[in-house]
Amino acid sequence: MLTYANFHLTYILPVICVLALIVHPFINRSEIFKIGFISGIAVLYTTPWDNYIIMRGAWTFPADQLIAVIGYVPVEEYIFFVLQTVIVSLWHLLCARWSTPCLHFNHDKRSYQLIRWIPIAVLTAVMVTGYWISVPGTGTFYLGCIMWWIAPVYIFIWYGAGNYIVTKLTSSAVSVLVPTVYLCWIDQIALKANIWHINVGTSLNLFVAEDLPFEEALFFLLTSICVVLGLSCYDKARGMCETYSHEFPHRFGINLTYLNQMCRAFIKPEYAMSSVVTDDIKTSIEILREASKSFNAASFLFQSGIRLDLIILYAFCRVTDNIIDDETDVLRKKCKLNVIEKFVNELFADRKSDYDVKTVPYTAKVDWAYYQSELTGEEMASFRAVSRIAFYLPRKPFYELIAGYQWDIEGRLVRNEEDLLLYSSYVAGSVGTLCVYVMLYRCDNDVYDVFGEDDYVIEKARQMGRVLQLVNIARDIITDSETLGRCYVPTEYMDDEEQEIHILCNEKKPRSLGNKKLKKYSTRMIHLANKLQSDSVGAIRCLPRETRGSVLAATEIYRGLTSAIQSSQTYPTRASITKLERIFIGIYSLYVKSIQYVV
Ligand SMILES: CC(C)=CCC/C(C)=C/C=C/C(C)=C/C=C/C(C)=C/C=C/C=C(C)/C=C/C=C(C)/C=C/C=C(\C)CCC=C(C)C
Structure with a gap:
C-alpha cells in the first residue's frame, strides 16, 4: 500500500538524488546555504497556514497510515515542504546558473518603479480578495x-x-513549470491512492485534469513560483554583492554580518547603483565572446562571482595585448606600453611587496582623466573593471604581463625552449596565478588563505598557464606570422634559422614552410605542453573544492585544440573544436575525469 512516507520514498527522493547528481559540480556552500535558507522560510511560513487549513477541514489524511501528526499536520507533510523546495531549487540551479546576475540589473528608475509597483498593486488586490472569499x-x-x-x-x-x-x-518559467507538472502528476497518484483527500465542500470542484482539482494544481504552481522567486531574491542579492564589492565588501560567510549585507543588497534598487560598473562588465563579456570561444565556454562552468572576475581579467589581458599589437610603429608601441605600466603602478601604488594583497576593497588613486585621452572607450571600460577587483590581486603578475609585451615590442626571438617557457610564463603563467587569486577570494570558504609566490599552488598555476600558452602558440603559427609578422617557434627547432625567420617574420608567408614542417613544430610544442600538464594537473586538488571540476574542464576544453591540430591531415590555419565537442569535453571532465580530484 502507498502511504505518505512511501510516496516520498518512491516519487520524491529518487528525483532529488538524480538532480543532486546532475548539479553536483555546480553546488557550493552558498548554494547549499541558499537551499537551506529558503527551505527554512518555507517551513516557517507554511506551517501555521497548513495547520489552519487542515483544522478547517480543507483536506484530510487517513490517520492510520501516518508516521505522526504535529498540531494538525502529518510529519510527512512538513517533510514535503522541504522536499518540494529542494526539488525546485536543484532544478532552478540547473536552469538559471548560466547567466551573470548583473546583466539582469535595471538601472532605469522610471521603468524600475513601474515594474515594481504595478504587480504589487495587483497582488495586494489578490490578497484582499482572497481574505474575503x-x-x-x-x-x-x-x-x-x-x-x-x-x-x-x-x-x-x-x-x-x-x-x-x-x-x-x-x-x-522553465524552473517553475517542469517541477509543477511533475508534482501535479504525482498529486493525482496520491489522490487516487487516498494518501490525502480534498474536501469537496471547501473547494470549487473544478478539475484541470482527471482527479486533479484546480486548487491543487494552483497550489503546486504557486508554491513552486514562490520557491523560484525566493531563490531569485537570493541570486539578485548575491549578484549585487559580487558586482559592487566596494559597497558590499564582505565575502560569503554564514554569519550576521554577511546576512545583513545580503538583506541590504536585496532591498537596494539597482537604479541606485552605478550603471557604469555593469556597462564595463558587459564590455568585458563582449571582448571575451569575440576573442575566445573556448575560454568563453569554459567560463560558464564557474560560479557567477568567479566567472565575473575571470572575464574581467581575461578582457584586460586581451585589451592590453591589442593596444600593443594594433600599433604598427615601435615608438608608439612603447608609448602605449608606458600608459599600461603607469596604470599598473597607480593601481598597486600602496603594496608593500609583489604578492601583498588586501582583503577589504579600496579605491586606488588612478588618474582617470589622463587615461581618457589615451584610451578608447572599450579600453577604458576594461581598465575601470580591473581597477575594481585589483584590491585582492597581487601586482607581480601584472608586471610579468608587461614584460611579455616588452618582449613583443622588441621583437625578441624565442631561441630555445627555455625562452619559450619564459615568454609563456610572462603572458600566461601570470594569468594562471591571477586566476588562483580570483578563485580563492570569490569561493565560498569562510577562511581566505592567501598564497605567496613560492607556494606550490601558485607554481603549478603558472605552469598550467604556460601549458595553455604553448597550445596557443602551437595553434597560431600561421596567424602570428601572417597578421603580426611574429614567430614564437624556438629557433633551435628550425633547420635553417635565418631563412625560416625571414619567411615567418618578414615575408609573412608561413605556408611556404610546408605542412610537414609546421606540423613538426606544433607537435614538439604540444609534447612540451603535455609534459607540463601532467606535472601540474595534480595541484587542482589544492584549489577550493567547488572550483576543481571547473578548472579541469576549462583546461581540458582548451587542450582539446591539440587533438584538433594533431588529427588534421594538414597544419590548420586556426584549429578549433566544435560547440558539441566543447560540451562533450566539459561534461566528461566535470562528471568523470574530475572525480579523482574532488573525492
Ligand atoms: C496538495 C495539497 C494542496 C494538499 C494536500 C496536502 C499536501 C500534499 C500538502 C503539501 C504541501 C506542500 C508541499 C507545501 C509546500 C510549500 C512550500 C514549498 C512553500 C514555499 C514557500 C517559500 C517561501 C515562503 C519563500 C520565501 C523566500 C523569501 C522571502 C526569500 C527572501 C530572500 C532574501 C530576503 C534575500 C536575502 C538573503 C539572505 C538574507 C540570506
Missing part, C-alpha cells in the same frame, strides 16, 4: 486561503527583486 465551509475557502497566504510573500519578494526576475522570465 476564504469563508470556512464555503466552496471558495481553499482558493481564498491560497490567495491571502501566497500574495504577501510575492509582494515582499517583488519589492526587492521583481525587476531582476522579469529579465529572467524564460529560465524562471
Whole structure:
C-alpha cells in the first residue's frame, strides 16, 4: 500500500538524488546555504497556514497510515515542504546558473518603479480578495486561503527583486513549470491512492485534469513560483554583492554580518547603483565572446562571482595585448606600453611587496582623466573593471604581463625552449596565478588563505598557464606570422634559422614552410605542453573544492585544440573544436575525469 512516507520514498527522493547528481559540480556552500535558507522560510511560513487549513477541514489524511501528526499536520507533510523546495531549487540551479546576475540589473528608475509597483498593486488586490472569499465551509475557502497566504510573500519578494526576475522570465518559467507538472502528476497518484483527500465542500470542484482539482494544481504552481522567486531574491542579492564589492565588501560567510549585507543588497534598487560598473562588465563579456570561444565556454562552468572576475581579467589581458599589437610603429608601441605600466603602478601604488594583497576593497588613486585621452572607450571600460577587483590581486603578475609585451615590442626571438617557457610564463603563467587569486577570494570558504609566490599552488598555476600558452602558440603559427609578422617557434627547432625567420617574420608567408614542417613544430610544442600538464594537473586538488571540476574542464576544453591540430591531415590555419565537442569535453571532465580530484 502507498502511504505518505512511501510516496516520498518512491516519487520524491529518487528525483532529488538524480538532480543532486546532475548539479553536483555546480553546488557550493552558498548554494547549499541558499537551499537551506529558503527551505527554512518555507517551513516557517507554511506551517501555521497548513495547520489552519487542515483544522478547517480543507483536506484530510487517513490517520492510520501516518508516521505522526504535529498540531494538525502529518510529519510527512512538513517533510514535503522541504522536499518540494529542494526539488525546485536543484532544478532552478540547473536552469538559471548560466547567466551573470548583473546583466539582469535595471538601472532605469522610471521603468524600475513601474515594474515594481504595478504587480504589487495587483497582488495586494489578490490578497484582499482572497481574505474575503476564504469563508470556512464555503466552496471558495481553499482558493481564498491560497490567495491571502501566497500574495504577501510575492509582494515582499517583488519589492526587492521583481525587476531582476522579469529579465529572467524564460529560465524562471522553465524552473517553475517542469517541477509543477511533475508534482501535479504525482498529486493525482496520491489522490487516487487516498494518501490525502480534498474536501469537496471547501473547494470549487473544478478539475484541470482527471482527479486533479484546480486548487491543487494552483497550489503546486504557486508554491513552486514562490520557491523560484525566493531563490531569485537570493541570486539578485548575491549578484549585487559580487558586482559592487566596494559597497558590499564582505565575502560569503554564514554569519550576521554577511546576512545583513545580503538583506541590504536585496532591498537596494539597482537604479541606485552605478550603471557604469555593469556597462564595463558587459564590455568585458563582449571582448571575451569575440576573442575566445573556448575560454568563453569554459567560463560558464564557474560560479557567477568567479566567472565575473575571470572575464574581467581575461578582457584586460586581451585589451592590453591589442593596444600593443594594433600599433604598427615601435615608438608608439612603447608609448602605449608606458600608459599600461603607469596604470599598473597607480593601481598597486600602496603594496608593500609583489604578492601583498588586501582583503577589504579600496579605491586606488588612478588618474582617470589622463587615461581618457589615451584610451578608447572599450579600453577604458576594461581598465575601470580591473581597477575594481585589483584590491585582492597581487601586482607581480601584472608586471610579468608587461614584460611579455616588452618582449613583443622588441621583437625578441624565442631561441630555445627555455625562452619559450619564459615568454609563456610572462603572458600566461601570470594569468594562471591571477586566476588562483580570483578563485580563492570569490569561493565560498569562510577562511581566505592567501598564497605567496613560492607556494606550490601558485607554481603549478603558472605552469598550467604556460601549458595553455604553448597550445596557443602551437595553434597560431600561421596567424602570428601572417597578421603580426611574429614567430614564437624556438629557433633551435628550425633547420635553417635565418631563412625560416625571414619567411615567418618578414615575408609573412608561413605556408611556404610546408605542412610537414609546421606540423613538426606544433607537435614538439604540444609534447612540451603535455609534459607540463601532467606535472601540474595534480595541484587542482589544492584549489577550493567547488572550483576543481571547473578548472579541469576549462583546461581540458582548451587542450582539446591539440587533438584538433594533431588529427588534421594538414597544419590548420586556426584549429578549433566544435560547440558539441566543447560540451562533450566539459561534461566528461566535470562528471568523470574530475572525480579523482574532488573525492
Ligand atoms: C496538495 C495539497 C494542496 C494538499 C494536500 C496536502 C499536501 C500534499 C500538502 C503539501 C504541501 C506542500 C508541499 C507545501 C509546500 C510549500 C512550500 C514549498 C512553500 C514555499 C514557500 C517559500 C517561501 C515562503 C519563500 C520565501 C523566500 C523569501 C522571502 C526569500 C527572501 C530572500 C532574501 C530576503 C534575500 C536575502 C538573503 C539572505 C538574507 C540570506
